[in-house]
Amino acid sequence: AQSVTQLGSHVSVSEGALVLLRCNYSSSVPPYLFWYVQYPNQGLQLLLKYTSAATLVKGINGFEAEFKKSETSFHLTKPSAHMSDAAEYFCAVSGENKLVFGAGTILRVKS
Amino acid sequence: SQTIHQWPATLVQPVGSPLSLECTVEGTSNPNLYWYRQAAGRGLQLLFYSVGIGQISSEVPQNLSASRPQDRQFILSSKKLLLSDSGFYLCAWRGDSNQPQHFGDGTRLSIL
Numbered sequence A: 001a002q003s004v005t006q007l008g009s010h011v012s013v014s015e016g017a018l019v020l021l022r023c024n025y026s027s028s029v030p031p032y033l034f035w036y037v038q039y040p041n042q043g044l045q046l047l048l049k050y051t052s053a054a055t056l057v058k059g060i061n062g063f064e065a066e067f068k069k070s071e072t073s074f075h076l077t078k079p080s081a082h083m084s085d086a087a088e089y090f091c092a093v094s095g096e097n098k099l100v101f102g103a104g105t106i107l108r109v110k111s
Numbered sequence B: 001s002q003t004i005h006q007w008p009a010t011l012v013q014p015v016g017s018p019l020s021l022e023c024t025v026e027g028t029s030n031p032n033l034y035w036y037r038q039a040a041g042r043g044l045q046l047l048f049y050s051v052g053i054g055q056i057s058s059e060v061p062q063n064l065s066a067s068r069p070q071d072r073q074f075i076l077s078s079k080k081l082l083l084s085d086s087g088f089y090l091c092a093w094r095g096d097s098n099q100p101q102h103f104g105d106g107t108r109l110s111i112l
Helices: none
Strands: A003-007 A010-014 A019-026 A033-038 A044-050 A056-058 A064-068 A073-078 A087-095 A098-101 A105-110 B003-007 B010-013 B019-026 B032-038 B044-052 B055-058 B065-070 B073-078 B087-094 B107-111
Touching: A003 A087, A003 A098, A010 A019, A019 A033, A019 A087, A019 A105, A033 A064, A033 A073, A044 A056, A044 A064, A044 A073, A073 A087, A098 B044, B003 B087, B010 B019, B019 B032, B019 B087, B019 B107, B032 B073, B044 B065, B044 B073, B055 B065, B073 B087
Parallel strands: A010 A105, B010 B107
Antiparallel strands: A003 A019, A019 A073, A033 A044, A033 A087, A056 A064, A064 A073, A087 A098, A087 A105, B003 B019, B019 B073, B032 B044, B032 B087, B044 B055, B065 B073, B087 B107
């Protein structure tokens, strides 16, 4: 069965600093992986997806993630945080007929 | 392009009252459909999903039920709401296997 672990329920960075949100997965088949962002009182928005093509995936809003099979990781990064990046972020892996989501990481950006 | 509609955006209901939340998808056929709930501090919980008309899979036994009367319509219901049913309800759809899910804007349900 597939599973996702997001390390750190809360991450705080200063504006302009590097954003690093960690995601490790477990999958019995080659995984399809996704990152979503959720702003307060809104639905989840797809940031990026890994579907077995390039291991470095670029997404919207300047985010990117790197698939590392040896580490079973799919960490999300952004070189310079903006105040508008403050939100909750979810990592997900594709399972049978559904996605399996991590518990989420709340990103706080300090001015 | 595909769109997903979910309504209402907010709902306040008394304990013991019935519930019906509706979700519709446009621009695609035979989507997989999903209902999630987010309760305070409890993450994203999958409630039901459907791979076709009349086909409902329940992930968590509880006070809710789901139905799919049409290909692109997914309904979440309850006969008698409990205080614990409060939360943010999200509908989502997905096309082919291993594709991302796309979410609606959510319904904030408060039970009094």
